[in-house]
Amino acid sequence: MAEIELRRIEKSYGETAVVKGVSLSIRDGEFLTLVGPSGCGKSTLLRIIAGLEAQDSGEVMVAGRCVDDKRPKERDVAMVFQSYALYPHLSVFDNVALPLRTRRLSFAQRLPFVGRAVPGRGGIEKVIRAEVEQAASMLDIAHLLHRKPGQLSGGQRQRVALGRAMVRHPAVFLMDEPLSNLDAKLRVQMRAEITALHRRLGVTFVYVTHDQAEAMTMSDRVAVMTAGELLQVGQPEQLYRDPQDLRVAEMIGSPKINVVSCDHWISLGASLPPGIDGNTTHLAFRPEAVGIAASGDRRLNGVVTSVENLGSDIFLNVALADGCGAVVVRTHPDISRSEPGRPVGLQIDPASLLQFDGAGMRLRQAEQVEAAA
Numbered sequence: 001m002a003e004i005e006l007r008r009i010e011k012s013y014g015e016t017a018v019v020k021g022v023s024l025s026i027r028d029g030e031f032l033t034l035v036g037p038s039g040c041g042k043s044t045l046l047r048i049i050a051g052l053e054a055q056d057s058g059e060v061m062v063a064g065r066c067v068d069d070k071r072p073k074e075r076d077v078a079m080v081f082q083s084y085a086l087y088p089h090l091s092v093f094d095n096v097a098l099p100l101r102t103r104r105l106s107f108a109q110r111l112p113f114v115g116r117a118v119p120g121r122g123g124i125e126k127v128i129r130a131e132v133e134q135a136a137s138m139l140d141i142a143h144l145l146h147r148k149p150g151q152l153s154g155g156q157r158q159r160v161a162l163g164r165a166m167v168r169h170p171a172v173f174l175m176d177e178p179l180s181n182l183d184a185k186l187r188v189q190m191r192a193e194i195t196a197l198h199r200r201l202g203v204t205f206v207y208v209t210h211d212q213a214e215a216m217t218m219s220d221r222v223a224v225m226t227a228g229e230l231l232q233v234g235q236p237e238q239l240y241r242d243p244q245d246l247r248v249a250e251m252i253g254s255p256k257i258n259v260v261s262c263d264h265w266i267s268l269g270a271s272l273p274p275g276i277d278g279n280t281t282h283l284a285f286r287p288e289a290v291g292i293a294a295s296g297d298r299r300l301n302g303v304v305t306s307v308e309n310l311g312s313d314i315f316l317n318v319a320l321a322d323g324c325g326a327v328v329v330r331t332h333p334d335i336s337r338s339e340p341g342r343p344v345g346l347q348i349d350p351a352s353l354l355q356f357d358g359a360g361m362r363l364r365q366a367e368q369v370e371a372a373a
């Protein structure tokens with residue numbers, strides 16, 4: 001069992017607060033992703049869990065025990081870095097075997113050349129070889145064990161870094177943007193491989209990325225972070241359908257959620273939805289919640305500025321009148337074949353309108369409150 005609990009973690013560098021009182025419970029065996037823009041403190045938080053960085057205050061619990069006075073090696077966690085951190089002069093085999101040798105061989109046994117003659121080394125090496133080969137075959141790099149990292153592709157290097165973490169059989173894998181050095185196609189393939197690995201190993205994964213699509217496709221739960229704070233933690237579909245904060249709504253989903261201020265809504269002559277909360281300043285709606293109608297009274301009217309045809313979907317970019325912003329509409333090739341310059345009215349499903357106040361906090365319509373209760 002290796003659940004992780006973060007209790008009011010704070011960290012500053014000089015005057016700058018980088019992690020501002022983060023509390024988070026990560027379940028045993030869960031795939032949890034920390035997602036947020038670059039610089040929001042994700043790596044710092046992960047390094048605090050790993051023990052590579054000390055927090056200023058707060059506690060890190062692993063499997064019910066406080067690990068704050070434990071060194072990284074004693075925490076039963078393994079970290080996989082964006083940069084892979086492989087030793088270029090060592091073969092793939094030696095890179096993967098390294099943590100096992102460090103742990104199991106004595107100082108004398110580890111010495112170059114003479115170490116081989118020290119009693120006991122042969123037997124230990126045999127066990128290590130078997131374990132490295134097992135991890136390598138699971139990751140499909142068994143045929144590369146004799147190569148140096150410089151002779152591998154990015155995806156292969158990433159697998160070697162994973163292998164080196166796997167042989168330690170940690171209770172927790174910590175991964176910091178492990179796919180961001182790969183090209184787009186490989187990144188999508190490796191997403192599936194990492195989630196498959198998680199299922200097979202059944203241990204806790206804490207994964208860091210700035211890429212919301214990675215977070216959404218890979219995770220059991222996602223923790224959304226900005227500027228050192230956790231905004232919301234939930235299952236991917238929960239964050240998509242039920243964001244508690246406008247920043248979460250805007251970070252999750254691609255294309256981005258549409259946001260129109262109530263002032264613009266009114267100045268365009270469109271009627272606000274019935275039962276709207278008096279404190280609402282912004283209304284947000286997903287591209288798939290908008291239909292195209294004839295322009296008319298009481299509608300949000302605009303002009304199509306560009307059309308992106310993806311084959312299965314068409315995205316229309318619609319500029320609202322009087323500089324009141326723009327809206328993206330997702331439609332189907334069979335339904336709408338709009339061209340730039342065409343005036344359109346937007347028909348928005350009232351049930352899918354999300355209301356936010358001036359501070360970006362979510363407000364609920366009466367019937368939405370009932371549905372959520």
Ligand SMILES: Nc1ncnc2c1ncn2[C@@H]1O[C@H](COP(=O)(O)OP(=O)(O)O)[C@@H](O)[C@H]1O
Pocket residue numbers: 013018036037038039040041042043044045
């Ligand atoms: N060792 C350090 N010294 C000073 N500032 C740092 C250090 N490490 C990170 N920072 C700053 O802390 C903030 C958060 O960094 P980081 O946790 O790496 O963010 P992320 O991983 O989300 O991109 C950034 O503004 C970064 O410049």
Ligand SMILES: [Mg+2]
Pocket residue numbers: 042043044176177
């Ligand atoms: Mg980072």
